[in-house]
Amino acid sequence: MIEVWENISEPLQYSFMVRALIVSVLVGVTCAVLGSYVVMRGLAFMGDALAHAVLPGVVIALLIGFSPFAGAAAVGIAVAIAIGYLTRRTGLSEDTTIGILFAGLFALGITILSASDGLSVNLEDLLLGQVLGVSTTDVYVTLGMAVLVLGILTFFHKELVFTSFDPVGAEVIGIPTKFLSYLLLVLLALVIVIALQAVGLILVMAMLVTPAATAFLLVRRFMPMMVVGGVLGGVSAIVGLYLSFYFNIPSGAAMVLVATGLFISATALRRRVV
């Protein structure tokens, strides 16, 4: 028993581990709560695409000394609008235009990144995350963003639920459904940026989708789904970080594997949906 406690407390002697733990839990919880909408509105591909597409925004913001959040949010909004425009303009399906934009912008981001020297970030950290390297400032920014995102989700909760369930009825009653769709995409872009530190952009999608989907299998009600999803996201982050500490595996991969393991267990537990 004492040994278990020592295993848990030992990493916490290092302040970088404490910072990593705080950031990971915030990311795990926020991703899963927002992820409940991603799962229920069928935005998984959009989320993954945004994660890749915000790369040039983040890189350019860092280059000109802006907040990466501003860069990501700007690109996030631009991408969301561009997808709608291109889909209408070309008659192609939405997943096609998402695919084109996400690959194109990701390529642009990589190009700018490799062409600019002296930038404090490297590609590998953005792709795979580097949670052990977060600074105290990163912790506060992450906390601020998590509070902002969860606050906005709380404030617009009823409206978001209404538009997600019945978009036409919501519009008739006077809810600004278009504004809320864009708002969700902006929140998604913000969450993606804080998640980049913890899991990297390749694995962001797993943190958005997997804990929320697991929660859906367990509770099948929306509010409880957000709460249980948040808890599962937080647990995945903590357990993943410890596994990464003891077994020397990348933290993002460890967190996603834990989340995926929980999902598989929940699937096995649950009776088959008819």
Add this chain to the structure above:
Amino acid sequence: MTNTIENALIMTDVMVQFGETVVLENVTASLAAGTLVGVVGPNGAGKSTLFNAIAGLIPLQEGEILVHGLPAGKVRGRLAYVPQKEDINWRFPLTAREVVLLGRVHKSRRLKNSNSNNRNLVDECLHRVGMWELRNNLVSDLSGGQRQRVFVARALAQEADILMLDEAFSGVDFASQEALVGALRELRDEGKTILLATHDLTRLSERFDTVLCINRHICAFGPPDTAFTPEVLEELYGAHGVSFAEGGHIH
């Protein structure tokens, strides 16, 4: 309740166009408050478009729609819409009661201390449509008719004066259709104006006070017994007239 205004809905020379295609034209009709109206026409006749126009969701190329004397789009709280089942995201896990509570969404933020009032009203609405026992079931697990009644309860909770139900009979068995009409009749008696779009011609004269037959324009408008002449049926559904075919063709 203020139901003294005689005409709940006045449509004058309404024309709606999507690109080059005229979807509705020359639509002129006035509906008195407290009427149960069947909006009848084949699929693709413009029934949903008419509802969207009344709700102020799409622009009119020509003409005017007044809802209780106000332009469409300025009366949003007073209109309630029950979409066709294809427009609902059934995956979203809400209970019947949570759906009815959505009807209070535009009112509850303003008033303090309104939560318990809201809940009482929501429970009353669930009772009125006979869905109280099933209030904690997921709407996705309910039958077509039960779902429709939940949406009617939501319209009641919204305290709307005008209800629009799009293809409310599709996927609903006959007995449930009758139950739905029964519930709607009660609302009509309280002065609500109800528009129900359907391509189903079954028992129209027993079910509705007025029928509005559309196929891009108004083919007939009035009490079902007089409105439905063989000529109208032929215009609506082609030579096979009375057959209840799903896909009538558009001329």
